[in-house]
Amino acid sequence: MCPVQPQPAGGGQVSTPPSLPYASRADSGDIEFVHQCEGYTDTRVLPTGPDGWTWTDENSIHPSIHCLGCGTHGHWTAGRWVPA
Secondary structure (H helix, E strand, O other), rough: OOOOOOOOOOOOOOOOOOOEEEEOOOOOEEEEEEEOOEEEEEEEEEOOOOOOOOEEEEEEEEEOOOOOOOOOOEEEEOOOOEEE
């Protein structure tokens, strides 16, 4: 299982490296999601729109996210990783 630490999400520039995992708004408007586990860092830009992910509020993403490295599946809710 991946080590998980809560980290607030939101838009804007990050001046210091955030704790992992984290989610933020990319310049394109899509969602940048970074999750680290078992020697693997899953860094992805999740597309937004009708067939992609959406911010349901300032700190929550829908639908769920599946880690490509360890297989962990969960939700980014209220700025925290919540295992499914």
